[in-house]
Amino acid sequence: RRRLEGELEGIRGAGTWKSERVIASRQGPHLRLAGGGAGILNFCANNYLGLSSHPEVIRAGVETLEQFGAGLSSVRFICGTQSIHKDLEEKIARFHQREDAILYASCFDANAGLFEALLTPEDAVLSDELNHASIIDGIRLCKANKYRYKHMDMQDLEAKLQEAQKHRLRLVATDGAFSMDGDIAPLQEICRLAEKYEALVFIDECHATGFLGPSGRGTDELLGVMDKVTIINSTLGKALGGAAGGYTTGPKPLVDLLRQRSRPYLFSNSLPPAVVGCASKALDLLMESNAIVQSMAAKTQRFRSKMTAAGFTISGQDHPICPVMLGDARLASVMADDMLSRGIYVIGFSYPVVPKGKARIRVQISAVHSDEDIDRCVEAFTEVGRKHGVLP
Ligand code: PLP
Numbered sequence: 001r002r003r004l005e006g007e008l009e010g011i012r013g014a015g016t017w018k019s020e021r022v023i024a025s026r027q028g029p030h031l032r033l034a035g036g037g038a039g040i041l042n043f044c045a046n047n048y049l050g051l052s053s054h055p056e057v058i059r060a061g062v063e064t065l066e067q068f069g070a071g072l073s074s075v076r077f078i079c080g081t082q083s084i085h086k087d088l089e090e091k092i093a094r095f096h097q098r099e100d101a102i103l104y105a106s107c108f109d110a111n112a113g114l115f116e117a118l119l120t121p122e123d124a125v126l127s128d129e130l131n132h133a134s135i136i137d138g139i140r141l142c143k144a145n146k147y148r149y150k151h152m153d154m155q156d157l158e159a160k161l162q163e164a165q166k167h168r169l170r171l172v173a174t175d176g177a178f179s180m181d182g183d184i185a186p187l188q189e190i191c192r193l194a195e196k197y198e199a200l201v202f203i204d205e206c207h208a209t210g211f212l213g214p215s216g217r218g219t220d221e222l223l224g225v226m227d228k229v230t231i232i233n234s235t236l237g238k239a240l241g242g243a244a245g246g247y248t249t250g251p252k253p254l255v256d257l258l259r260q261r262s263r264p265y266l267f268s269n270s271l272p273p274a275v276v277g278c279a280s281k282a283l284d285l286l287m288e289s290n291a292i293v294q295s296m297a298a299k300t301q302r303f304r305s306k307m308t309a310a311g312f313t314i315s316g317q318d319h320p321i322c323p324v325m326l327g328d329a330r331l332a333s334v335m336a337d338d339m340l341s342r343g344i345y346v347i348g349f350s351y352p353v354v355p356k357g358k359a360r361i362r363v364q365i366s367a368v369h370s371d372e373d374i375d376r377c378v379e380a381f382t383e384v385g386r387k388h389g390v391l392p
Contacts, residue, residue: 015330016350027052027242029368031345040340041373043363044347045242048211048320049292050368051282052242061243064277072270076103077259080270088280093249095283096217096232100255103276105268107206107235107246111138113262114202114233114248115171119144124167126160126199128152128174128185135173135204144171151178154189161197170199171231176219177207180354180362182316182323184212187219191228202231206246207321210239211367216286216293230254236275241282243275296320296367299374303365306378311391320365323349324381325358326390332359335384342380 011017022034027047032038051057064084074080085103092101104110111134119125124145127135139146145167147160157172164170172194174185185203194201205218209232213221216239220229231254236245248258258265285292300320307314307324315323326332332348339346339361350359363377385391 014351015333016352018353021345029366029370029373033345037340040343040345041369041376042345043365043369043377044345045364045366046207046238047242047366047368048239048296048364049216049282049286050366051210051239051285051292054241054282054285056285057241057278057281060281061241061274061278064280065274068273068277070274071272074270075266075268076270077266082270082273082276084273084276084280085270088276088283089247091280091283092247095287096249097226098232098249099252101247101249102255102258102262102265103271104246104248104262104264105271106237106244107204107233108134108137109264109268110233110246110248111135111204112141113138113258113264114231115139115142115144115173116263117258117261118142118254119169119171121145122168124164124170126157126164126170126172130178130180131173131175132179132204132206135175139173152183152186154186154193157190158193158197161193161199164199165197170194170197171202172199173202174204175207176203176205177212177319177321178316179207179321180323180349180360182319182321184208184219184222184317184319187223187225187229191225194228200230201228202233203229205232205234206238207319209234210282210286211293211296211320214293215290236279236282239282240286241278243278245271245275245279292367296365299367299369299371300365302371303363303374303378306375307381310378310382310385312381312385315360322363322365323360324363325360327357327359329359331388331390332361335388335390336361338384338387339380342383344377344380346377 024034025032031040031042072080089101115138119142121143126147130151150156208218220226231250313325329350336348
């Protein structure tokens with residue numbers, strides 16, 4: 001206990017303590033916080049399309065719960081596969097224009113279960129240094145030869161691919177969109193190098209599925225390389241209804257192999273029916289119309305341009321993740337608190353979630369923010385930025 005208390009004190013002392021604010025309402029652009037705070041404007045959910053509390057998504061979840069029960073009390077291969085799981089896998093594969101898909105309890109699990117099942121000591125994996133923690137952990141679990149290339153540095157990737165020519169199979173692994181910086185992997189260049197050095201490309205699309213690209217298929221659609229990326233992992237827990245769940249989609253023999261060998265799939269419970277119902281409806285809504293995707297893109301553009309005009313540095317490209325770069329961890333944390341006192345819920349990120357000296361407040365835009373919501377957020381940032389000397 002003494003040792004743990006010492007460590008916790010160290011975290012507090014460094015100003016990197018992360019606390020959980022308790023929400024007493026549904027997820028959405030306007031929240032009620034436990035113990036007061038109603039009408040809080042929320043800018044820190046991955047609810048990019050506003051589907052987490054969409055009435056049709058909720059209704060689909062309730063109906064599926066009624067019809068298929070609370071849960072399966074089983075893993076998939078014993079007695080945990082219902083028709084809805086098969087239907088959702090088919091729908092995911094169709095959405096991404098891939099051969100097949102396999103569901104997991106989370107994308108963390110999909111990432112934990114992929115590399116070990118696919119790669120052996122004869123193979124190599126080349127991973128962007130800023131890949132999500134779950135990709136890093138998934139790679140740690142496999143016995144392939146590991147290469148880490150500098151973030152989005154194509155010269156370094158090429159050098160590592162040359163080094164890795166001695167191995168049987170090469171897999172380049174990258175986030176499609178990086179969640180801390182809102183930057184997008186240079187997939188055209190990655191796919192070109194992969195072709196040149198006979199490598200496969202894997203992307204994690206958690207911060208892209210449902211909203212990047214003209215019809216929301218993701219980074220591969222945005223950059224015109226849908227036919228060149230071999231494997232996609234993504235989540236149902238962000239834009240696609242926000243409940244939970246993840247998946248791998250790609251070639252059928254790979255998905256077949258994962259069903260035989262992937263440990264988080266084999267040894268963990270099936271996705272609950274209500275969750276399957278919500279995700280399935282979210283995909284239906286996206287396949288019916290591009291309107292929600294376009295609305296989110298317009299709101300993102302509004303926020304980024306107004307904040308830049310106000311004098312802030314916003315990292316990343318045209319992504320709804322808009323990191324307001326501040327540098328200092330304490331400043332990010334104090335400014336986020338001041339924003340909340342003005343009714344705007346945003347979160348400061350600091351080491352170890354982002355590199356030391358690169359603390360920021362990460363703002364996330366959703367299709368369900370109104371223009372007024374966005375303008376209120378920019379005004380509050382401007383006031384708080386002036387107060388703390390970030391703006392003149
Ligand atoms: N990959 C990336 C890039 C993520 O941002 C996340 C979630 O934070 C995950 C994987 C894990 O997704 P899930 O919440 O479905 O486990």
